[in-house]
Amino acid sequence: MSQTAIRASGLYKRFRTGKTYIEVLKRIEFDCNHGEVTMVMGPSGSGKSTLIAALSGLLRPDEGRVEALGDSLWNMPAGKIDKFRLDNCGFIFQGFNLFPALTALQQVQIVLKYQGLDAAAARKRASGALEEVGLGPRMHQRPDSLSGGEKQRVAIARAIAKNPRLLFADEPTSALDTENGVVVTRLLRRAATEHGAAVICVTHDPRLEAFADRVIHIEDGRITDDVRRTPAMAAQ
Ligand SMILES: Nc1ncnc2c1ncn2[C@@H]1O[C@H](COP(=O)(O)OP(=O)(O)O)[C@@H](O)[C@H]1O
Ligand SMILES: [Mg+2]
Incomplete structure (x- = not known):
């Protein structure tokens, strides 16, 4: 049975624009499980990035609760929220x-040094993560000599190296061509299937649906659709 990773209720967020407010999250209920890829889809401006930020401790919602890994995220003191993210x-x-x-x-x-690993352990773990995303031979190159797809794989290696319980991806493929988009999405799939992470992936790219266990649609700050499915391309 899948284990709940995040459960959010009544999430409400508005931003002030001049004299009025724009409501961006209109009391959203959301949950996601370990070992699953939960895709959040919706048009530009529908509130996807704001939702991810509220779920991950980056942006405090005006109302609502987020239970993340069993803790009430927004009830923690600021320093503990930063530590939770790290x-x-x-x-x-x-x-x-x-x-x-x-x-x-x-x-x-x-990133691993920030987490307190010593230099040797950080190096070993980092090179392992780069091997996992297929960048072993490129690990001494800087971003300006890497392609877009390779750069995103470095970002994925950085994100997965610490074996996070929660992996948030915000439009991870939108700067990539189809082939690199598929490579990146497979790596997210693998983080869920092989490492048990709860992967929350925001996108407006319908091609990514094939990799998801669950597809949630959001429009104008509200969830309009929430469908469970069998991922066509299991951990590869
Ligand atoms: N810091 C902010 N101040 C004012 N408006 C914002 C801010 N962040 C986002 N918005 C507005 O909130 C709406 C939703 O934004 P966002 O969550 O980024 O949508 P999405 O990721 O789905 O494109 C948009 O209309 C955006 O302009
Ligand atoms: Mg966005």
Whole structure:
């Protein structure tokens, strides 16, 4: 039986724009399980990134609760929320967010050092993660000599190296061609199937549905559809 990783209820968030407010999350109920890829789809501006930010401790909702790994996320003091993210969450974004001056190996190592691993252990774990995403031969290259697909694989290695219980991906394939998009999505699938992470992947790319255990549609701050499915391409 799958184990619940996150359960959120009544999530409400609005932003001030001039004199009025725009409601972005309109009391959302959400849950996701370990070992599963939960896809959140919806048009641009529907609230997907805001939802991920509220679920992962990046942006405090105005109302509602998030139970993450059994803890009430937004009831923790700020420092504990940061520690929770560091210990438990991996993030993959559309724009890769790599440091230009660091090699692939250093990008991954630096996160592990923050977590308290010593240099030798960080190096070993980082090179293992880069091997896992197929970048072993490129680990000493910097971002400017890597393709878009390779850069995103570095970002994935960085996210999975600490073996996070929660893996958040926000439009991870939208800067990639189809082939690289599939490679990246397979790696997310594998993080769920082989490592038991709860993968929450936001996208508006319908081709990614094939990899999901569950597809949630969001429109204008509300969940409009929530469908369980069998992933066509199991852990490969
Ligand atoms: N910090 C902010 N201040 C004001 N409006 C924002 C802010 N962040 C997001 N929004 C607005 O909230 C809506 C939803 O944004 P977002 O969650 O980024 O949507 P999506 O990721 O689905 O494209 C958009 O209309 C966006 O302009
Ligand atoms: Mg977004």
